[in-house]
Amino acid sequence: MKPTKPIRIGTRDSRLALWQAQQVQQILSRHNIPSELVPVKSDGDLDLVTPLYAMGVEGVFTKTLDAHLLSNRIDIAVHSMKDVPVQLPQGVIQSAVLERGPTGDVLVAKNDDYLNWKEHELNERIIATGSVRRKAQWWHRFPNHRLENIRGNLQTRMKKLEAETWQGAIFAAAGLHRMEMMQEHTFELDWMLPAPAQGAIMVVCREEDVMSKECCKVLNHEQTAACVQAERDFLAALMGGCATPISALATIRNGVMSFEGNILSPDGKQKFEVKMQFSEKDFEEAGRKAAADILEQGAEAVLALIRKNKLK
Numbered sequence: 001m002k003p004t005k006p007i008r009i010g011t012r013d014s015r016l017a018l019w020q021a022q023q024v025q026q027i028l029s030r031h032n033i034p035s036e037l038v039p040v041k042s043d044g045d046l047d048l049v050t051p052l053y054a055m056g057v058e059g060v061f062t063k064t065l066d067a068h069l070l071s072n073r074i075d076i077a078v079h080s081m082k083d084v085p086v087q088l089p090q091g092v093i094q095s096a097v098l099e100r101g102p103t104g105d106v107l108v109a110k111n112d113d114y115l116n117w118k119e120h121e122l123n124e125r126i127i128a129t130g131s132v133r134r135k136a137q138w139w140h141r142f143p144n145h146r147l148e149n150i151r152g153n154l155q156t157r158m159k160k161l162e163a164e165t166w167q168g169a170i171f172a173a174a175g176l177h178r179m180e181m182m183q184e185h186t187f188e189l190d191w192m193l194p195a196p197a198q199g200a201i202m203v204v205c206r207e208e209d210v211m212s213k214e215c216c217k218v219l220n221h222e223q224t225a226a227c228v229q230a231e232r233d234f235l236a237a238l239m240g241g242c243a244t245p246i247s248a249l250a251t252i253r254n255g256v257m258s259f260e261g262n263i264l265s266p267d268g269k270q271k272f273e274v275k276m277q278f279s280e281k282d283f284e285e286a287g288r289k290a291a292a293d294i295l296e297q298g299a300e301a302v303l304a305l306i307r308k309n310k311l312k
């Protein structure tokens, strides 16, 4: 099946978003499917002051592209999957998930000091992150550190870090990697679980657009799709929301899925975690089963706390 007109690929206009959309374009072109990029400004990019968790709406990065899709100004939209609310708008469907990049979070620091920081140390250090999920996990490990809010695209945040006296800032490894912005003093935070679907690129299209749906099949990476589905099912079963201190990472090796998830209170004091393995026949159940396990441990108390904070 070949489209008669180039597929219009909607993307945000940040450098990272454009890079990701170009990946999609390259794969399509390898399969002789013509396409064109349609960059669109999103509200999440226009307001650089308000922390994301205070914007009060879900999908600040995705709703502008959703509107473009539903009004037929674009045929597909490319998103950083971790920014996409688990509930897609009516009429919009997931048409592919690309093979995943690096999944973790990293600390970009001013020097190599991090290697000497002890868990629960008394030193007060200043680290920048705007993410409630990263804050909660950081405070769980370093309760005495001060965490500063930071917003903006990767380039903006990196410049801000250079200009401030902070010891470091936290970034998704995938973004830095894709922008070739890996800095000298960068440390993998292997003790921190990423946001559900971090490092994955999702493609969506209109539900009834058979042609685009078919073309997107060449973009889909099945193992990645199974892993991020499990992570998002975990999130959906617990809250169904973004900007919550809920993390998850699923990986598949030799046909077995290893699933890790956690929920923390926003101050990092309470933490529940789950680690489970699933064989292929249970992949579709993984997220839901992990959520049931963590709730059984008593995580509901933390969820109630998060809900109360959100209402304030």
Ligand SMILES: NCc1[nH]cc(CCC(=O)O)c1CC(=O)O
Pocket: 080, 081, 082, 083, 170, 171, 172, 174, 175, 197, 198, 199, 200, 201
């Ligand atoms: N919320 C912003 C965002 N959305 C996707 C990425 C990076 C790429 C990815 O994680 O898929 C980032 C930057 C960051 O968290 O540092």
